[in-house]
Amino acid sequence: MKLIKNAKIMTMDAQGVLEKGDLLIDQGKIVEIGTNLFEPSAEIIDAEGLIALPGLVDAHSHIGGFDIITGAQDVNEMTDKVTAEMEIADGLDPYSPMFLEALEAGITTSAIAPGSGNVIGGLVSAVKSSGKTMDEMILKKEVALKMAMGGNPKGVYGSRNQLPMTRMGVAAVLRKYFRDVKEYMRKQEEGKTDPTKLPVYDPAMENGAKVLRKEIPVKMHCTQFDMMTVINLAKEFDFEFTLDHAWGASRYLDELVAAHCPILFGPIAVAKGFGESLLIDIDSVAELDRRGVECSLITDGPVYHPWTLLQEAGEVVRAGLETERVLRMVTINPAKVMGCADRIGSLAKGKDADIVLFHGMPAESVSAYAVMTLVNGEIVYRN
Amino acid sequence: MKIVIKNGNLHDGRGSVLPKTDVLIEDGKIMQIAKDLSIKADCVIDAENKEVLPGWIDPVSGWGCAAGRGQARDNDEQSEAITPQLSAYYAFDPESMKYQKLYEMGITSAGIAPANSNLLGGSMAVFKCWGEGLEDMLVKEGCAMKGSLTQFKNVYGSRKVLPMTRMGAFDLLKETLRKAEKMEEAEKDEKLKALEPVLKGEKALVMSCNTAADIAALRHLLKDRKIRLTIANAYGLSKALLETDCPIVLGDLTDGFSKFNQAVDYDTLFAMIQQGRPVALSAFGDGASPGREILLWNAQEIARQAAKRGLDFNEEDLLMLLSWNPARILGVEDQIGSLAPGLDADLIVWTANPLVSNRAQAETVIISGKIVKGGNQDEAD
Numbered sequence: 001m002k003l004i005k006n007a008k009i010m011t012m013d014a015q016g017v018l019e020k021g022d023l024l025i026d027q028g029k030i031v032e033i034g035t036n037l038f039e040p041s042a043e044i045i046d047a048e049g050l051i052a053l054p055g056l057v058d059a060h061s062h063i064g065g066f067d068i069i070t071g072a073q074d075v076n077e078m079t080d081k082v083t084a085e086m087e088i089a090d091g092l093d094p095y096s097p098m099f100l101e102a103l104e105a106g107i108t109t110s111a112i113a114p115g116s117g118n119v120i121g122g123l124v125s126a127v128k129s130s131g132k133t134m135d136e137m138i139l140k141k142e143v144a145l146k147m148a149m150g151g152n153p154k155g156v157y158g159s160r161n162q163l164p165m166t167r168m169g170v171a172a173v174l175r176k177y178f179r180d181v182k183e184y185m186r187k188q189e190e191g192k193t194d195p196t197k198l199p200v201y202d203p204a205m206e207n208g209a210k211v212l213r214k215e216i217p218v219k220m221h222c223t224q225f226d227m228m229t230v231i232n233l234a235k236e237f238d239f240e241f242t243l244d245h246a247w248g249a250s251r252y253l254d255e256l257v258a259a260h261c262p263i264l265f266g267p268i269a270v271a272k273g274f275g276e277s278l279l280i281d282i283d284s285v286a287e288l289d290r291r292g293v294e295c296s297l298i299t300d301g302p303v304y305h306p307w308t309l310l311q312e313a314g315e316v317v318r319a320g321l322e323t324e325r326v327l328r329m330v331t332i333n334p335a336k337v338m339g340c341a342d343r344i345g346s347l348a349k350g351k352d353a354d355i356v357l358f359h360g361m362p363a364e365s366v367s368a369y370a371v372m373t374l375v376n377g378e379i380v381y382r383n
Numbered sequence: 384m385k386i387v388i389k390n391g392n393l394h395d396g397r398g399s400v401l402p403k404t405d406v407l408i409e410d411g412k413i414m415q416i417a418k419d420l421s422i423k424a425d426c427v428i429d430a431e432n433k434e435v436l437p438g439w440i441d442p443v444s445g446w447g448c449a450a451g452r453g454q455a456r457d458n459d460e461q462s463e464a465i466t467p468q469l470s471a472y473y474a475f476d477p478e479s480m481k482y483q484k485l486y487e488m489g490i491t492s493a494g495i496a497p498a499n500s501n502l503l504g505g506s507m508a509v510f511k512c513w514g515e516g517l518e519d520m521l522v523k524e525g526c527a528m529k530g531s532l533t534q535f536k537n538v539y540g541s542r543k544v545l546p547m548t549r550m551g552a553f554d555l556l557k558e559t560l561r562k563a564e565k566m567e568e569a570e571k572d573e574k575l576k577a578l579e580p581v582l583k584g585e586k587a588l589v590m591s592c593n594t595a596a597d598i599a600a601l602r603h604l605l606k607d608r609k610i611r612l613t614i615a616n617a618y619g620l621s622k623a624l625l626e627t628d629c630p631i632v633l634g635d636l637t638d639g640f641s642k643f644n645q646a647v648d649y650d651t652l653f654a655m656i657q658q659g660r661p662v663a664l665s666a667f668g669d670g671a672s673p674g675r676e677i678l679l680w681n682a683q684e685i686a687r688q689a690a691k692r693g694l695d696f697n698e699e700d701l702l703m704l705l706s707w708n709p710a711r712i713l714g715v716e717d718q719i720g721s722l723a724p725g726l727d728a729d730l731i732v733w734t735a736n737p738l739v740s741n742r743a744q745a746e747t748v749i750i751s752g753k754i755v756k757g758g759n760q761d762e763a764d
Contacts (some may be wrong), residue, residue, distance in 0.1 A: 066640075068639075068640050068641065068642050069642060097645075098639070101645060268674060268676060269637060269673065269674035269675075269676040269677050269680060270672065270673075270674045271449070271483065271672035271673060271674050271675075272482060272483055272484075272674070272675075273449075273672070280674070299639075301639055302639030302640060303638075303639055303640070304637050304638070304639050305636070305637055305638075305639045305644075305645060307684065307687075308637050308680065311637075311676070311680045311683065314683070314741035315676060315741070317741040317742060318741050318742065318743065318744060359690065360690070363741060364740060364741055364742065365739070365740065365741075366683045366686050366687075366698075366737075366738055366739055366740065366741065367683070367686040367687050367689070367690040368687070369687045369690055369691050383691050
């Protein structure tokens with residue numbers, strides 16, 4: 001047992017903020033949150049003057065799959081525009097130094113996705129930053145099906161003079177895939193009464209069926225007006241989705257509010273250019289949050305180092321949103337999006353003891369840093 | 384036009400803070416800094432309870448050299464590894480620079496350098512981030528020679544031409560320096576002529592190096608030469624540098640595809656800072672197109688690293704890495720990089736100190752004495 005004493009606890013849950021509170025941890029779980037907790041057998045962690053937050057959650061990254069140190073490029077299978085059967089976990093190296101960096105930055109779980117080279121990349125998993133094997137680290141294997149609009153698949157296949165070379169082409173590839181999935185599902189339905197009608201098992205179709213049955217959402221890499229295309233496709237085929245990156249959101253505030261889809265914004269700190277990078281407007285997140293849209297922030301790691309997650313949060317603070325609201329975008333909001341809010345994303349009785357102790361208020365104070373990070377109740381980083 | 388900024392907390396960029404002080408700006412310059420100035424001005428900006436900081440300088444950068452993501456960078460001449468005759472002045476596009484609105488994130492000037500592909504890339508120039516075109520934005524042309532040891536393998540090695548290895552790179556550098564030193568004046572080509580002021584120590588040599596090994600080898604090569612060396616990128620340092628007066632421009636820390644930027648030798652770096660040595664920060668490393676937030680984010684990472692080590696390092700120390708130090712490194716400290724009478728009026732009124740709190744917004748930006756943002760008027764561009 002561990003007892004974290006006298007921290008300012010920002011629960012991101014019903015208990016709100018405890019100015020001076022204690023967290024009792026047993027067998028990897030939070031068993032009690034309150035003031036003046038007493039447990040003689042517990043190891044005491046003195047957190048006087050520190051701020052306790054739920055372990056941060058990065059809603060979109062590729063760490064372990066791309067890595068300059070290990071030389072990995074194992075999550076962008078750019079041999080076919082549709083690789084819906086891919087499973088991200090097969091491409092992830094638990095010994096990527098990025099996981100240690102994530103722990104140092106306070107990130108305890110990431111939604112790790114296939115790259116955006118293909119229109120349909122494969123399954124996304126929720127992965128904890130600590131563990132020896134992927135089996136140990138995976139919190140939830142099937143979080144979403146990764147897809148990508150725009151420049152990335154255009155760049156990969158267009159340069160080979162293959163479909164998709166254009167945005168029209170990307171949308172057409174998606175429509176064809178979903179029509180095929182519907183046909184596959186229809187045959188499966190028929191197969192229930194007439195087994196001769198059963199389709200040959202196809203994992204790429206199975207994953208699409210999970211989307212159309214709304215068991216998992218589409219995780220869509222998209223920016224600017226591609227977001228409107230995605231909203232239309234989702235209406236046409238009736239699936240749930242997140243809009244990842246979402247640069248240019250400020251031009252479509254009403255539409256995004258009406259679409260009622262989570263926005264996974266970032267990364268920023270990219271030079272403003274043409275096309276997709278014409279407008280990079282993180283201030284739109286502040287406005288979307290005020291209008292009830294569930295927003296999360298993302299590093300797209302290892303495009304940016306894990307510590308930049310809180311820099312992004314800092315820029316939303318600069319845009320005028322209250323710090324506590326902004327911190328939800330790196331804790332409970334992404335946990336909900338990943339369907340993992342029963343385990344992570346807030347500090348509450350029964351949840352995983354994934355906890356970060358910060359010196360200084362993260363996202364607000366420039367020099368705030370993680371003093372200690374716990375995953376499943378174990379201290380996995382200490383400054 | 385006379386502008387007075389009233390009652391701001393002035394941070395001069397050299398370590399001092401003047402609480403509740405006024406600044407008089409006229410003809411593009413800071414004319415006076417004093418309390419309770421009573422001068423009739425065309426524009427009075429109330430800065431009470433606000434922080435007035437000098438505009439920051441990104442000293443070794445490629446700002447204004449590419450219009451957009453993935454586009455050809457005009458400061459990246461990858462046709463041969465030794466091109467000291469080139470000048471980044473001709474790579475710079477004022478519209479491309481202004482388009483980024485760097486000043487909204489604190490930056491008002493930048494050293495524009497040839498990219499990291501070439502061993503000797505060419506001359507640098509210092510430009511403002513806003514102005515009425517090339518000449519208006521120019522602070523200094525030819526302020527330093529830029530070279531790099533970080534990218535030649537990718538650029539030339541992949542073509543199987545010299546330099547493919549560090550041996551090859553250093554041989555090429557050595558031979559170039561030898562020719563520039565020994566050859567008869569009449570026989571020298573434009574490349575060798577361009578190196579003359581560098582060899583005489585009149586013009587600094589800014590070399591991008593990622594590792595301590597690169598720096599050590601470079602210092603060995605330059606031993607007994609008068610060349611004034613500045614190290615950029617500078618992730619791997621070594622204690623030996625503490626015995627030198629070599630300035631340091633720490634490169635970008637955010638790019639997760641860099642092998643080097645999370646292995647910064649902070650012990651040596653902070654030791655240098657505490658010695659008062661010219662250490663500056665940059666948004667640029669070996670990545671292609673950083674955004675305008677990155678210089679500030681890098682500065683915040685430095686603040687965090689100092690805090691983690693429990694060092695005595697405050698926001699004025701941090702500001703110096705963005706203002707006075709880069710100005711000194713570029714040799715433009717008599718024009719920009721601090722708040723003092725006679726210097727260019729490049730300053731920003733922040734709602735809070737951006738080196739302390741992320742609540743800070745750049746409310747009024749003044750570059751070369753002109754209000755570019757805020758100040759009770761619409762943005763100038």
